[in-house]
Amino acid sequence: MGDEVQxxxxxLKKHALHLTAPRETVLRTIFGTHEHFTADDLIAHLGRAGxxxxxxxxxxxxxxxSECNLLIEHDFGQGKKYYEHASELQHHGHLYCSDCGxxxxxxxxxxxxxxxxxxxxxxxxPTHFVVKIYGRCADCTAKRNRREAESTA
Amino acid sequence: MGDEVQxxxxxLKKHALHLTAPRETVLRTIFGTHEHFTADDLIAHLGRAGxxxxxxxxxxxxxxxSECNLLIEHDFGQGKKYYEHASELQHHGHLYCSDCGxxxxxxxxxxxxxxxxxxxxxxxxPTHFVVKIYGRCADCTAKRNRREAESTA
DNA sequence: GTGACATTGAGACTCAGTCTCAGTCTCAAC
DNA sequence: GTTGAGACTGAGACTGAGTCTCAATGTCAC
Numbered sequence: 001m002g003d004e005v006q007x008x009x010x011x012l013k014k015h016a017l018h019l020t021a022p023r024e025t026v027l028r029t030i031f032g033t034h035e036h037f038t039a040d041d042l043i044a045h046l047g048r049a050g051x052x053x054x055x056x057x058x059x060x061x062x063x064x065x066s067e068c069n070l071l072i073e074h075d076f077g078q079g080k081k082y083y084e085h086a087s088e089l090q091h092h093g094h095l096y097c098s099d100c101g102x103x104x105x106x107x108x109x110x111x112x113x114x115x116x117x118x119x120x121x122x123x124x125x126p127t128h129f130v131v132k133i134y135g136r137c138a139d140c141t142a143k144r145n146r147r148e149a150e151s152t153a
Numbered sequence: 154m155g156d157e158v159q160x161x162x163x164x165l166k167k168h169a170l171h172l173t174a175p176r177e178t179v180l181r182t183i184f185g186t187h188e189h190f191t192a193d194d195l196i197a198h199l200g201r202a203g204x205x206x207x208x209x210x211x212x213x214x215x216x217x218x219s220e221c222n223l224l225i226e227h228d229f230g231q232g233k234k235y236y237e238h239a240s241e242l243q244h245h246g247h248l249y250c251s252d253c254g255x256x257x258x259x260x261x262x263x264x265x266x267x268x269x270x271x272x273x274x275x276x277x278x279p280t281h282f283v284v285k286i287y288g289r290c291a292d293c294t295a296k297r298n299r300r301e302a303e304s305t306a
Numbered sequence: 307g308t309g310a311c312a313t314t315g316a317g318a319c320t321c322a323g324t325c326t327c328a329g330t331c332t333c334a335a336c
Numbered sequence: 337g338t339t340g341a342g343a344c345t346g347a348g349a350c351t352g353a354g355t356c357t358c359a360a361t362g363t364c365a366c
Contacts, residue, residue: 016342016343017344018332018333018343018344020332020343020344020345022344022345022346023344038322039322039323040321040322053345053346054345054347054348055322055323055346055348056323056324056325056326056345056346056347056348057344057346059322059323059324060324060344060345073230074230075228075229075230076228077226077227077228079232079321079322079353079354080321080322080323081230081322081323093271095272095275097277098280104275106271106274106275108267108271110267111264111267111268111271114261114263114264114267115264115284115286118246118261118264118286119248119286119288121259122248122257122259122291123290123291123294124248124250124286124288124289124290124291125288125289125290125294126286126287126288127251127287127289128287128288129284129285129286129287130283130284130285130286130287131268131282131283131284131285132282133268133271133272133277133281133283134279134280134282134283135272135277135278135279135281136277136278136280137276137277137278138275138276138277141276169311169312170312170313171312171313171362171363171364173312173313173314173362173363175313175314175315176313191353192353192354193352193353206314206315207314207315207316207317208315208316208317208353208354209314209316209317209354209355209356209357210313210314212353212354212355213313213314213355232322232323232352232353233352233353233354234353234354307366308365308366309364309365309366310363310365310366311362311363311364312361312362312363312364313360313361313362313363314359314360314361314362315358315359315360315361316357316358316359317356317357317358318356318357318358319354319355319356319357320354320355320356321352321353321354321355322351322352322353323350323351323352324349324350324352325348325349325350325351326347326348326349326350327346327347327348328345328346328347329344329345329346330343330344330346331342331345332341332342332343332344333340333342333343334339334340334341335338335339335341336337336338336339336340
């Protein structure tokens with residue numbers, strides 16, 4: 001934290017924009033946690049914290065933070081976007097449990113190298129990679145097995 | 154083609170559902186091409202072909218086809234879903250050009266093996282993998298280079 | 307043919323995200 | 337300190353993909 005404020009401020013200055021109070025509030029709230037969050041989560045959180053910021057401003061700020069690569073947008077196919085800190089993105093993908101909706105992460109440097117290679121082979125100039133593995137997490141698999149055992153018992 | 158009709162019919166029978174005329178029209182239209190498409194594309198296409206099917210029925214049929222694994226849903230973060238034939242999915246990922254929006258594909262068996270391994274390591278029971286590479290395609294890179302050369306000339 | 311239940315289309319609805327606009331703020335120039 | 341250009345804000349209207357509802361219709365086992 002602190003770093004992000006500086007990067008954002010520089011980006012804004014470069015584009016003749018200002019670091020205003022609402023923008024700083026949004027920035028500090030986002031980088032005060034390490035969770036995946038949705039715009040809605042953030043708006044609710046700001047409201048609860050007694051520093052409400054309007055929906056339009058939140059969306060505008062999220063767009064700016066994505067533009068300056070401090071934030072990455074994700075889509076898990078539920079009709080809403082998830083955001084996460086870009087600094088945490090290096091070499092990691094997501095495991096999405098279709099049963100409980102939990103999102104976990106994995107790190108694998110090999111995967112990124114392979115993707116970079118593939119992109120170049122196809123004449124593609126890559127900006128970022130998204131790897132998502134859909135399925136069932138260990139907890140839900142265990143739960144389901146227990147339920148099945150009970151129902152046949 | 155033909156195969157899909159049979160698989161779908163069996164799936165419907167198993168769930169005490171019927172293969173009706175609108176469902177068959179949707180199915181045949183989808184498996185008559187090899188493109189990525191959106192629900193909207195499909196509805197428009199059906200209308201143009203003189204075999205209109207209502208929006209609700211199209212969405213319902215798409216959901217059924219996804220359930221019986223004939224179709225796979227994709228999300229490229231534009232607020233709408235893309236569909237593609239599941240039979241064409243083996244070992245392939247997508248390259249999405251942020252400039253022109255074109256979606257191309259790549260095949261790499263190594264990538265799938267690596268993902269399967271990662272999922273198992275995390276105690277995850279995977280159903281499917283999604284790999285998306287965002288960036289700029291060869292055409293758009295060339296176009297952009299040309300434009301830059303012209304503007305500095 | 308009948309009844310139970312699946313299916314349909316039209317259109318109302320939902321909800322995440324975008325747009326508009328009038329009022330406010332910022333900041334460099336004077 | 338004042339001014340003016342233009343950035344910024346919040347409220348709420350709007351958009352559009354996708355879902356839901358419901359009355360009418362179709363399907364099929366009996």
